[in-house]
Amino acid sequence: MDTRERILKAAAEMIAEDVTAKLSVRAVAARAGVSTGSLRFHFPTQRALQDSLLARIYGHLLPGDPIQDRSLPPRERLLNCLRQVLALTGTNEEARAAWGATYRAFIEPEPTEPVRAAYLGLEREAERRVEHWLAVLVEEGALPPGDHTRNVRFLLTVLNGLSFERAMPTRESVLVAETQTLNAAVDQVFSTGPAPPAGPALP
Known part of the structure; x- marks a missing residue:
């Protein structure tokens, strides 16, 4: 070695x-x-060490779709799914490049219909991926049935925030903070469940 x-x-x-x-x-x-x-x-730098370690840890996750690995508890599988998506962002330099490309594609130009449609297509694909994870857990009985839209949006917001943080010159303990945030997000999903049914419309 x-x-x-x-x-x-x-x-x-x-x-x-x-x-x-x-x-x-x-x-x-x-x-x-x-x-x-x-x-x-x-x-x-310490940040360089942590970035390399982060990439190594996520790179050794189970290949394919972690939500299907039923040898692990549901909570760990959902956590691995989040890690896998976040790994696509890359570490500091890669994340900066990815967010720069996002800015040039969707923020800098005028919000024309083609630009809006392209972004919404990407957003919908991300939603489908998270919906799939939660649907598998509902089918197994690990999550109660119902409308999990708010949990889908919550998890995507967490992933977006963490990927953006990777691109910024923030604290050096990125690995620790990121792990804590992902664990908190998964705990929130398992503790809240689906949204309650909508009440009657107000007159």
Whole structure:
């Protein structure tokens, strides 16, 4: 195993043991059995190390559609689905490029009908994907039946926010904050269930 792989393996073990681990240069270097200078050579900043670790963790998720992996509990499967979509955003530089392309395609130009239709098509495809996840969980009895539209919108809003945060020069503990947010989002879906039936229209 080369030095870079040893560093990533050590950092992954630290996160597996404690999701709030700070991944300091000194601690990760000691765990990997390398010098801090060697770690800095491969990962010049703590953010670079965390971005690479984030990509590695998400890259090792189950291939295909995680919601179908019934060897895992429903909550873990939904969490893996969110991680898989977020992984498509990439890490810091990739996320900046993706959001830049989104801005140039849908925000910068005038909101003509073709622009609006193109964006709504992408939005609808994302909604279908999340609807599919929740429908599978409803069919299994893990979620109650009903209108889960609000949970679909909620999960998409969380994913959009996290992908945008990846593109911004924010705090260095992106991995920790992102993991906590995804777990909170999944907990919210399982605790709230579908929206209640609409009441009668007001006169």
